Amino acid sequence: MTEPYRIVTVCTGNICRSPMAERMIQAACTAAGVNVEVDSAGTTEWEVGNPIDPRAAATLAEHNIPAAGHTARVFEPSWFHERDLIMALDTDHLEHLQAAAPDSEIRAKARMLRSFDPAAKNLATEEQGIADPWYGDAADFAETWDQIEAALNGIVAHVRG
Numbered sequence: 001m002t003e004p005y006r007i008v009t010v011c012t013g014n015i016c017r018s019p020m021a022e023r024m025i026q027a028a029c030t031a032a033g034v035n036v037e038v039d040s041a042g043t044t045e046w047e048v049g050n051p052i053d054p055r056a057a058a059t060l061a062e063h064n065i066p067a068a069g070h071t072a073r074v075f076e077p078s079w080f081h082e083r084d085l086i087m088a089l090d091t092d093h094l095e096h097l098q099a100a101a102p103d104s105e106i107r108a109k110a111r112m113l114r115s116f117d118p119a120a121k122n123l124a125t126e127e128q129g130i131a132d133p134w135y136g137d138a139a140d141f142a143e144t145w146d147q148i149e150a151a152l153n154g155i156v157a158h159v160r161g
Contacts, residue, residue, distance in 0.1 A: 004037040005159045006083045009113065010093045014042030014072035015053045016134050016141075017089040021113055021148050023065045028152040034159050041075040043096045048072055053134060059141040080106045085158070087113040090129035114147060116154030 007025060011018035018040035026038040042048075050072045051057075057067035080086070080101055086109045088094035094112055101107035114120040114128040121128075130147045133140035 004035045005085070007036060007038045007085045007087060007155075007159075008075070008079055008083045009038065009040040009087045009089065010043060010075055010097060011040075011089040012042055012044055012093070012132065013047035013050075013134075014040055014074070015047045015050055015070075016056045016132065017130055017144055017148075018042065019052045019067065019070045019072075020056050020060060020141075020144060021087065021089060022070075023060055023067060024145075024148050024152060025155055027065050028156055029159060032156045032160075034156055036159055040070075041073050041079070043075060043093050045074050048074055055133070055138060055141045056144075058138070059145050063145070075100075077102075080109065083109065086110045087155075089113055090132070091126050094125065113151055113155075116151040116158060117147070118154060119150060120147075121154070 009018040009021040022038045022040035029036040052067045052070040060067045077100060086097055088097055088110060094110055097110040098107050101110060112125055112128040130144055133144045
């Protein structure tokens, strides 16, 4: 594959879950020698312009993944055509993306991130969400890390396939 495979991860405000997933997926794919470009966005404008949540940055730093340089932004409709895979972090994000997709072919690009986790892929879609850690503490961000990490091998395999 010569062109990079383009992935965007999507959550509500783009300061916690989606930037964590963005950085984690990029690190996993780079380590696996897979040519990808990963970015992230939110479904709302609530946090546009803000940096990554300090607790999300600290969680990434614990695993030697840098978080510097992130600025929250909202998902742009043109990205439906520009991205190969659009990963929702929770069911409301998936519903938002599917409703906004211009057709069924593009709608199929939108998937739950945890659908790539072998332990979660057979769960009902509504059970594959990752709860927003913003309302919690460091343990909630650690749980978000664990849930994203469990899907990384599946994402790498999907991109390779």
